[in-house]
Amino acid sequence: MTENIEKMRQFFVVDKGQKAMWQEPEDPYILAEQFAAEQIPDVDRAARRLIYVLDKEEPVLFEGERIAFTRTVTTIPEIFTEEEMRDLKKTHWIHEKGDVCNISVDYTKLLNQGFYAKKTELEALREEFFQRGEREKAHYLQLQIDILDHVLSLASRYQKLAEQRGNEVVAKTLLSVPAHAPQSFLEALSMFRIIHFTMWCGRNYHNTVGRFDQYIYPYLKADLDKGIHTKESALELLEEFFLTFNRDSDLYPGMQQGDNGQSLVLGGLNEDGTDSYNLLSELCLKASLELKVIDPKINLRVHEKTPLDTYILGTQLTKQGLGFPQYSNDDVVIPGLMELGYEKKDAYRYVVAACWEFIIPGTAMDIPNIEALSFTKAVSDAVMEKLEQCRSYEKFEEAVRNKINSQVEALCKQVNGVYLYPAPFLSLMMEGCCEKGIDVSLGCKYNNYGFHGTGIATAADSMAAVKKFVYEEKSTDALSLVKALKNDFESDELLCNRLRYESPKMGNDNDYVDGIAVRLLNIFADSLKGRSNDRGGIYRAGTGSAMYYIRHAENLPATPDGRRKGEGFGANYSPSLFSRCRGPVSIIQSFTKPDLKRVINGGPLTLELHDTVFRTEESCAKVAVLVKSFMDLGGHQLQLNSVNRDTMLEAQKHPENYKNLIVRVWGWSGYFVELDKEYQDHIIQRMELMLAV
Structure with missing residues (x-):
């Protein structure tokens, strides 16, 4: 980790200095009452709410950053009044908060075009709908165009602030993205950040990252080929990008702090049987290993031909007590999804949702x-x-x-x-x-x-x-x-x-x-x-x-x-x-006896290992072999916890001394001292079942 990244980690993750820029909370029903009075449709409410938040956002920049966009708005307003919600619940099942969540979008639909080209496409489609008399559909596309305009407006305000502050990197980047398709690794990461930021502003949550190493790798490779980046400089930029997932996470909804669904998937089989694991996959594991933060949450797709070295690198992450990577077995998951009716091409593209559920990016409203x-x-x-x-x-x-x-x-x-x-x-x-x-x-x-x-x-x-x-x-x-x-x-x-x-x-x-x-x-x-x-x-x-x-x-x-x-x-x-x-x-012999293709919604075997298990390279290799054995025996998914029971008991007594203690909770990792006590106690009780390898 470079000195600059170390300073940024201290500022954003430990000191949480970005909180000084947060706006005061406001009445969550500030828009809902107005919408109800106007009796406007739900889709207009959702679009106007997002535009309201984007316009209310105040651009902020921090020392040394190259990837901008940090939340300042602390309240995402409701779009329905309490009375309207009561009426909705009489006739509908409202899942969780009612928002679209826990799915995986196809980021390339915006990354590959840029917002200007997307607007042009939407305008043409809107005109077609209008000509056919499908005014509601034309209106819907106009709402999407309006949203893109307001994201571009916020990006422009950030760009002007960067110029004023003398941050030439951000100023130059935002002249290109998100208006145009990214032309470099930095621009691709910056545009992803803007897209992801906007999704949260619309109160969509558990916004997964998907197969990041697949859709971002071409930008990295092009920069490496041009000599713009070395592996070392690319790793530093990637680490800064990873820190962006931790800037606003205290504002994200979840069952517990840390339950935010920022799940990233690496590797996996291609439809032709080749392995998609690449240099960016490896850099992601290394970035997570160096940063030791809970986001993004790493998921590793493995299969029969995955080399032991990949498992060993994953075990190094587990050794740090991060609770990830979570491993998913392509040899079980892909045929299991196909048996459920997913097309072969889609099954091979599967990702992991917020916790462990297997979903398809860009096509599934599961x-x-x-x-x-x-x-x-x-x-x-x-x-x-x-x-x-x-x-x-x-x-x-x-x-x-x-x-x-x-x-x-x-x-x-x-x-x-x-x-x-x-x-x-x-x-x-x-x-x-x-x-x-x-x-x-x-x-x-x-x-x-x-x-x-x-x-x-x-x-x-x-x-x-x-x-x-x-x-x-x-x-x-x-x-x-x-x-x-x-x-x-x-x-x-x-x-x-x-x-x-x-x-x-x-x-x-x-x-x-x-x-x-x-x-x-x-x-x-x-x-x-x-x-x-x-x-x-x-x-x-x-x-x-x-x-x-x-x-x-x-x-x-x-x-x-x-x-x-x-x-x-x-x-x-x-x-x-x-x-x-x-x-x-x-344990793995017992838990691989069922035909796990039949229960392929997901749900990992969860093992608790004492942190002393990882003390030597030899013992780490044994853990890697254990994980591989589970997969070879037909296991579908596995996550490991490396924690010390005595450390957790001390953390309950003196939380101020253990702010960086990370544990795996159910399908996500969080900071132990930020969990409710009932979850802390359950994890401690699980530790009594601690295993030696």
């Missing part, structure tokens, strides 16, 4: 995190309501199947009638939207919904315990077990300990329990097969948990695996919190 099924609730309900009537274990498993099917049925009905706020700027980068004069919020080529699947290990462990103790050993009966669970083991500590520590647990390469998990995941996939959502898409089953590993558990009664009421599940696709696993090898 909502891959629309809801979540709780495997453990299905098992718990079957135990409480049906166990006493089940004369055999097979009958009990059938009761669990019925509970999963019922839960899926309810979830599909629950998410019917989705309404999303229009996203006219984002729609400029989605296939067919401009040509059809339709906002992406109304749909795109793919319109699929994804359900997470939570508590798989707790569910499988619980069913294994029922099978062993109730049906085989008969050391307890259904009535006694149900009574103990209802009383949270209050007067039956002995049974609790037997269930918790003497029952088979997933993660030990034991087919007795692993086979149950295989069947549970197949039941989940089967229950969604053939169903269509109200947008003409399908439903995808997944193995992720997001925040549901706490939400789904907090009010759930005690379960037959020995878990007490309120205790959490393992994060994502992982052993339960009190499993005594033999080691990481047995």
Whole structure:
């Protein structure tokens, strides 16, 4: 890291000096009341809101920066009043905040043209719609043109400020982009920054970066060939670019600080079978390694032919305690997506959404995190309501199947009638939207919904315990077990300990329990097969948990695996919190037995490794081999945490001393001391399952 980058990191990430330029918050309904009074359509509201924010932005420049645009507006106003929202919710399912989010746009649709050329294209399309009498579509394109004009206006104000401040680099860059297509690595990075900045200003969030090393690499290569950059100077510029993801992130919405969806994907197979990993892929890993910041969040696409050296470089990142890269296995993901109906060319271009969900850039208005099924609730309900009537274990498993099917049925009905706020700027980068004069919020080529699947290990462990103790050993009966669970083991500590520590647990390469998990995941996939959502898409089953590993558990009664009421599940696709696993090898053997192509919405195996595991090059190489082994065995996705439990306990006591402590939360990395205590405690509890390699 150069001295200049080190100074910028200190200013933006540690000292957060940019906050001094923030404007005072304003009434979030400042526009909504006006819009309601005028009774203007939702798409006009979305466009006018974005224009309002862009015009309100005040250009700011900081010492030494070459890539401009920093947020000063702290409030993105609502477009509907509270009363209007209440009415909307009566007839529609509002996903999260209602905004288009957690998708991946095709940045090349603007990068390859520049805004002037895009405006010319839109004007021609607008005229065609107008001539055909399709005035609404013509009006929509005019709104997009207006937005581009206001982004250009803000860029012009930045350019003039750069001239006044004597920042020749920014001044020259902004004379070219975003008006014109970039002609250099710096211009491409600057234009991306402007596009990304604008998306956030429109209140679109979880704005993923996509296959950055593919669409930006040509600019880097051209500069290297011309001698404009060396690898070292390109790395320095890339590191400055990475810091831009951390400038405004305190203003971004999310479940927790750090949950902002700035997910970047590297490498992966091309459709012809060649590997797309290139020099920019490597520089991105090195930049992240040197900077040690939580954004952008690195995802690495790997496959059968990925060399061990790539895994080793990824392991060096994990060693720093960043919680990434997250690994995705092309050999499982691509055929899994194709089996769900994604075209081959699109499946090969897949990226990772905000956390882990697999999505297609530029063509998918998928909502891959629309809801979540709780495997453990299905098992718990079957135990409480049906166990006493089940004369055999097979009958009990059938009761669990019925509970999963019922839960899926309810979830599909629950998410019917989705309404999303229009996203006219984002729609400029989605296939067919401009040509059809339709906002992406109304749909795109793919319109699929994804359900997470939570508590798989707790569910499988619980069913294994029922099978062993109730049906085989008969050391307890259904009535006694149900009574103990209802009383949270209050007067039956002995049974609790037997269930918790003497029952088979997933993660030990034991087919007795692993086979149950295989069947549970197949039941989940089967229950969604053939169903269509109200947008003409399908439903995808997944193995992720997001925040549901706490939400789904907090009010759930005690379960037959020995878990007490309120205790959490393992994060994502992982052993339960009190499993005594033999080691990481047995875990990956257990968790690769299911056909993970069937649950390809995403959701990584999450392993917690003690930071001492990474102390030598040899031990780092062992971790890399472990990751590769998971992929070779048919694993779909993996993330690793390198943390020290004692360090986290100290951070809870003295947060001021641990501002840079980074952990993997569920599908994203965040600063430990900025998390709510319930998430801190869960991560600490996960550490009790720490593994040695």
